[in-house]
Amino acid sequence: xxxxxxxxxxxxxxxxxxxxxxxxxxxxxxxxxxxxxxxxxxxxxxxxxxxxxxxxxxxxxxxxxxxxxxxxxxxxxxxxxxxxxxxxxxxxxxxxxxxxxxxxxxxxxxxxxxxxxxxxxxxxxxxxxxxxxxxxxxxxxxxxxxxxxxxxxxxxxxxxxxxxxxxxxxxxxxxxxxxxxxxxxxxxxxxxxxxxxxxxxxxxxxxxxxxxxxxxxxxxxxxxxxxxxxxxxxxxxxxxxxxxxxxxxxxxxxxxxxxxxxxxxxxxxxxxxxxxxxxx
Amino acid sequence: xxxxxxxxxxxxxxxxxxxxxxxxxxxxxxxxxxxxxxxxxxxxxxxxxxxxxxxxxxxxxxxxxxxxxxxxxxxxxxxxxxxxxxxxxxxxxxxxxxxxxxxxxxxxxxxxxxxxxxxxxxxxxxxxxxxxxxxxxxxxxxxxxxxxxxxxxxxxxxxxxxxxxxxxxxxxxxxxxxxxxxxxxxxxxxxxxxxxxxxxxxxxxxxxxxxxxxxxxxxxxxxxxxxxxxxxxxxxxxxxxxxxxxxxxxxxxxxxxxxxxxxxxxxxxxxxxxxxxxxxxxxxxxxxxxxxxxxxxxxxxxxxxxxxxxxxxxxxxxxxxxxxxxxxxxxxxxxxxxxxxxxxxxxxxxxxxxxxxxxxxxxxxxxxxxxxxxxxxxxxxxxxxxxxxxxxxxxxxxxxxxxxxxxxxxxxxxxxxxxxxxxxxxxxxxxxx
Numbered sequence: 016x017x018x019x020x021x022x023x024x025x026x027x028x029x030x031x032x033x034x035x036x037x038x039x040x041x042x043x044x045x046x047x048x049x050x051x052x053x054x055x056x057x058x059x060x061x062x063x064x065x066x067x068x069x070x071x072x073x074x075x076x077x078x079x080x081x082x083x084x085x086x087x088x089x090x091x092x093x094x095x096x097x098x099x100x101x102x103x104x105x106x107x108x109x110x111x112x113x114x115x116x117x118x119x120x121x122x123x124x125x126x127x128x129x130x131x132x133x134x135x136x137x138x139x140x141x142x143x144x145x146x147x148x149x150x151x152x153x154x155x156x157x158x159x160x161x162x163x164x165x166x167x168x169x170x171x172x173x174x175x176x177x178x179x180x181x182x183x184x185x186x187x188x189x190x191x192x193x194x195x196x197x198x199x200x201x202x203x204x205x206x207x208x209x210x211x212x213x214x215x216x217x218x219x220x221x222x223x224x225x226x227x228x229x230x231x232x233x234x235x236x237x238x239x240x241x242x243x244x245x246x247x248x249x250x251x252x253x254x255x256x257x258x259x260x261x262x263x264x265x266x267x268x269x270x271x272x273x274x275x276x277x278x279x280x281x282x283x284x285x286x287x288x289x290x291x292x293x294x295x
Numbered sequence: 296x297x298x299x300x301x302x303x304x305x306x307x308x309x310x311x312x313x314x315x316x317x318x319x320x321x322x323x324x325x326x327x328x329x330x331x332x333x334x335x336x337x338x339x340x341x342x343x344x345x346x347x348x349x350x351x352x353x354x355x356x357x358x359x360x361x362x363x364x365x366x367x368x369x370x371x372x373x374x375x376x377x378x379x380x381x382x383x384x385x386x387x388x389x390x391x392x393x394x395x396x397x398x399x400x401x402x403x404x405x406x407x408x409x410x411x412x413x414x415x416x417x418x419x420x421x422x423x424x425x426x427x428x429x430x431x432x433x434x435x436x437x438x439x440x441x442x443x444x445x446x447x448x449x450x451x452x453x454x455x456x457x458x459x460x461x462x463x464x465x466x467x468x469x470x471x472x473x474x475x476x477x478x479x480x481x482x483x484x485x486x487x488x489x490x491x492x493x494x495x496x497x498x499x500x501x502x503x504x505x506x507x508x509x510x511x512x513x514x515x516x517x518x519x520x521x522x523x524x525x526x527x528x529x530x531x532x533x534x535x536x537x538x539x540x541x542x543x544x545x546x547x548x549x550x551x552x553x554x555x556x557x558x559x560x561x562x563x564x565x566x567x568x569x570x571x572x573x574x575x576x577x578x579x580x581x582x583x584x585x586x587x588x589x590x591x592x593x594x595x596x597x598x599x600x601x602x603x604x605x606x607x608x609x610x611x612x613x614x615x616x617x618x619x620x621x622x623x624x625x626x627x628x629x630x631x632x633x634x635x636x637x638x639x640x641x642x643x644x645x646x647x648x649x650x651x652x653x654x655x656x657x658x659x660x661x662x663x664x665x666x667x668x669x670x671x672x673x674x675x676x677x678x679x680x681x682x683x684x685x686x687x688x689x690x691x692x693x694x695x696x697x698x699x700x701x702x703x704x705x706x707x708x709x710x711x712x713x714x715x716x717x718x719x720x721x722x723x724x725x726x727x728x
Contacts, residue, residue: 061724062721062722062724063712063716063721063724068724071725072724072725075725087722089721089725090718090719092721093712093718094707094711094712098707099704100549101549101683103683103685103686103687103688103689103696105551105578106691107704107707109555110559110708113559114563140545140547141548145551145556186663186666186667187547190546190665190666191545191546191548191666192545192546192547193545220608221608221663221665221667223663224663225664226663226665227664228663230699230700230702230713231699231703233661234609234614234615234657234660235614235615235657236609236614236615237612238612238613239612240611240612242612
């Protein structure tokens, strides 16, 4: 099984992994009597959104690369209920939560990594009082940890050296859960020129997708929130806008397109940047 | 003797009236629903010490923070002088603390003087910021006539009180120089002595000025005390309990409703017995008494500085939502509800509610729940909690969410994703390399 790549990253990072990814599911591992070290909670965006699927695959590549034994729930995963809760539908949220907790507990899941700050926040903070107790980390924290442990470096791939990169703080990672440094760590190791937008960290401006906004038209106003944010990002003259949330990814990419800048400015998730810098 | 009697009556009247209004505010706050905020006490004291006493969150904007800190320090420290004034007023003494404190008295009077001067200067800058420089933060839909005059009134009263204090000292200083009978040499007057030359030189006029300023100063303070319950300036009191009762969970965490948990458990498992509770009559909030008492305390604590609104992405991009307005509307409606109780008794229904009569649906649906407002608030007010409760009411009691959100709900319920994709396709991304 490719998922159980030997963990010797010293050598494996030199060989580009062109092989087709096999994504292990919890059901599959259980059939074999195995248990993964960590569950990768993909999330709805990561599962269905074409752009976010790329991020999902890159996270799998990183997990493979470092030889971490992981699995996904696959068709047994369901929405955490975040958009429903924030839109005021507490019934639907709790229904989703209870169903997911049953599935997670059924597999005796202890540790979860997720690529979505909304899933992260909900699983970590809102599931415990409903009976779901897990150690939940966001993929930026996983990447930070792998960097600190020396398991991933920035070798063998695309060089970001000297490139101007700005990081957009996702609300549910930053203000929501006080995680500002982990995603920046993934960028610091690139030897790139990390520039901050005027509104960053605790005062970072929302992309406009949270609180259910992703699923409705914005209220009447002067402009859309993602446009305001992209204008600010463009002021930094960065070549790359780094994101750490699939919703931000959509909003920021749309913003860049709105200014016809998609050839000059790339919006990339920190997982994509990490994978690319390591030639994964 | 008559002066002492008048002072005594004024003092009692001021305190009585203030207590009466404070009790009314406490009663109004208690119209809110229960929420336990008494856990993790050590952490709470720490937050109160940092955020309220230390004003750490104010320093995100250094200029107003320094000015505000001057006024705040002046307010706290000059209160020691008020204590002396009250004792002198009641017993007909003059500068009673001087012999007790000795040389230290000179030091504190001198520092009061510098602070008083600082307060006057800071208030003048504040007035200019509010009225001459068009700072966006001080305008906006909710900044109608009364909030604007309330702000100006507070600043003007503070300037007048401090001016009277300094003028009183200036006259006192002159009288001490003349060795006037009642005016024992006490205190040091580094600021007011500078104005001494502007004072008349005869003893009778000086005594008159000193007395007028003394009375003006203390009556002004009594009046100001009783203005607080009607004003945004109430924050000088409530900032302390409000930060103590702060939400300690991560900002991203929104509370799970226990009443819903029971119903969901019963739905998933028919054998589950719903424990009897005094559950609230409705899900979410239509009116202020459906909100938690903490939200109501926050409404009284808000001093309308507008830091929340100036950081709100919806407001910045021209939407109707303004977190400051959410807090001001909540206070206005709560005051109205309180007045109804006073006039018509507690079962009176006036046919109005916070939702629709004060806060429109367009406002609350514009929120991205990004927590910029809660992060910006210098006293840890949480407008998002109110917005969420109003949304809960609209969705769970009225089923009147915007159509696109209803579609999303339907998809989550049927497909386990907010879009109309088949759950069977969830792992399609992993099928081919």
